[in-house]
Amino acid sequence: MHVGVLQAYFARPEPGGGERHTEHLARALGARGHDVTVFTDEPRECRDGIGDIDVRTYPSPRDVKANPVTELGLARAARADAEACDALLLTDESATLGAAFDVPTAMVFHLVWHGWLARAGARGIVGKPQALAYAALERRIARHADRVVAISDNVREDIARVGRLGGPDPAADGRLVDIPNGVDTERFHPGAGGAGGDDERPVHIHFQGRLVEQKRPGRLVDAVKRSDGDWRLTVGGDGPLRGELERRVRRAGVGDRVTFLGYVPDAALPARYARSDVFVLPSAYEGMPLTVLEALASGTPVVASPRAATDVVDDAVGQVVEPTPERLALTLDGLARDRDAVDAMGERARERALDYDWSRVAGEYESLFGELSSR
Numbered sequence: 001m002h003v004g005v006l007q008a009y010f011a012r013p014e015p016g017g018g019e020r021h022t023e024h025l026a027r028a029l030g031a032r033g034h035d036v037t038v039f040t041d042e043p044r045e046c047r048d049g050i051g052d053i054d055v056r057t058y059p060s061p062r063d064v065k066a067n068p069v070t071e072l073g074l075a076r077a078a079r080a081d082a083e084a085c086d087a088l089l090l091t092d093e094s095a096t097l098g099a100a101f102d103v104p105t106a107m108v109f110h111l112v113w114h115g116w117l118a119r120a121g122a123r124g125i126v127g128k129p130q131a132l133a134y135a136a137l138e139r140r141i142a143r144h145a146d147r148v149v150a151i152s153d154n155v156r157e158d159i160a161r162v163g164r165l166g167g168p169d170p171a172a173d174g175r176l177v178d179i180p181n182g183v184d185t186e187r188f189h190p191g192a193g194g195a196g197g198d199d200e201r202p203v204h205i206h207f208q209g210r211l212v213e214q215k216r217p218g219r220l221v222d223a224v225k226r227s228d229g230d231w232r233l234t235v236g237g238d239g240p241l242r243g244e245l246e247r248r249v250r251r252a253g254v255g256d257r258v259t260f261l262g263y264v265p266d267a268a269l270p271a272r273y274a275r276s277d278v279f280v281l282p283s284a285y286e287g288m289p290l291t292v293l294e295a296l297a298s299g300t301p302v303v304a305s306p307r308a309a310t311d312v313v314d315d316a317v318g319q320v321v322e323p324t325p326e327r328l329a330l331t332l333d334g335l336a337r338d339r340d341a342v343d344a345m346g347e348r349a350r351e352r353a354l355d356y357d358w359s360r361v362a363g364e365y366e367s368l369f370g371e372l373s374s375r
Contacts, residue, residue, distance in 0.1 A: 002035040003369050004085035004103075006078060008071045008092050010040035011055055013047045014238070014263055016210065017290045018091055018110050021181060026053045028182070028362030034369075037085065039078035041070050049266060056081060086373035089365075090145070104372035106147040106177070110287040112158035146372055148176050152288040152310040177368055180311065182361030183293035183353055190299030190350060193274030203231040203336040206276035206300075208264065208291045209283075211239030216282045216305070221245055222325035225252040229333030232257050233280075236264040236272060273298035277342055278335055282323030283308040297353035301345035303331055312356070317349040 005026065010019050026036040030053075038053060041060030058077035060070045071092040082088050083103045090107045148170040150156040156178065159170060170176035209215045217235060224233055235245070235258065242260065249258045264272055273279065279295035280303045286292075288310045295302050302309070302318035309320045319335075321327045335342055 002085045004082045004088045005038045011046045012043040028358040087369040107145040108149040109155050155287050179364045181288040182358035183297045185297045185357045188294045188297035192270035203277045205233045208236040211241040223328035224254045226329040229336040231336040234259045236261045238263045281308040296349040299346040299350045
């Protein structure tokens with residue numbers, strides 16, 4: 001079976017969760033004997049580590065990280081090649097406006113944007129029109145896709161909002177499919193960090209993600225200021241908030257407890273997670289973050305906000321907390337005092353992650369694409 005994936009920005013440096021999802025899915029389907037082609041825009045600089053994947057690129061605006069114009073243009077440019085596939089997976093919402101594909105098509109929602117904007121409280125001349133525009137776009141997707149994939153209960157709930165906004169309900173007409181994100185449990189494992197930790201050192205708390213408002217990294221900085229626990233925070237990732245966050249750390253006088261790593265290459269992530277005692281993600285909203293699955297697979301407990309915990313984090317493998325600086329500080333201080341509890345959570349975390357191994361998740365996509373291609 002020949003599966004196509006249409007995704008803008010796939011080959012550009014510093015991939016996000018969506019791009020990494022496509023990368024791992026392509027390899028997992030390939031391991032099951034299928035041909036996978038990723039259709040994407042032509043980057044100025046191509047990232048390393050994807051040479052084993054069949055990638056076809058098409059001209060696009062330069063020096064643009066994320067732009068609906070790129071997604072629209074890609075859909076139109078790649079249409080003829082994409083229609084030669086047996087089934088097509090769409091990952092960019094704007095692509096659905098660029099072309100109507102004469103091939104069975106599934107749309108995977110990593111995030112339902114109008115739902116995220118509504119929960120974030122879209123305000124003002126930009127926020128409300130943006131939320132309405134995304135709602136209209138997502139109604140179109142729900143109407144035309146042969147299947148709609150929800151990666152978590154969060155996403156499923158927000159897809160249901162599309163129906164309440166006047167669009168069709170994919171759940172009611174049988175087109176909604178639940179397929180979670182996956183994790184490579186061979187790459188991400190407790191031994192990836194080398195020798196075991198030193199119980200006498202401070203507890204190592206790690207955050208990994210884009211430094212943007214959605215991820216709420218500022219609340220972690222404020223939590224360090226309010227904390228009296230024996231722990232240190234490392235911040236992996238880059239983004240527009242980095243300068244402000246570094247200034248806040250200096251003003252708070254906690255520079256000896258917070259380290260900014262900048263962008264962490266994909267090859268370095270397994271060791272980074274495995275060397276951490278606790279992973280923390282206080283996001284305002286997530287679909288099903290790969291970072292959480294990767295931390296769990298590495299035997300690292302997760303402290304997450306209710307919207308970041310999605311379907312995988314509970315008291316057995318971490319803690320779900322309201323992401324206020326006070327609650328974060330209290331929770332992380334408590335874990336720093338109870339290393340035995342952290343170790344026990346870590347063992348269960350690894351077991352939890354095995355349920356999300358890419359080999360299993362790819363099997364669900366294989367069944368989906370097989371059903372679509374046989375229509």
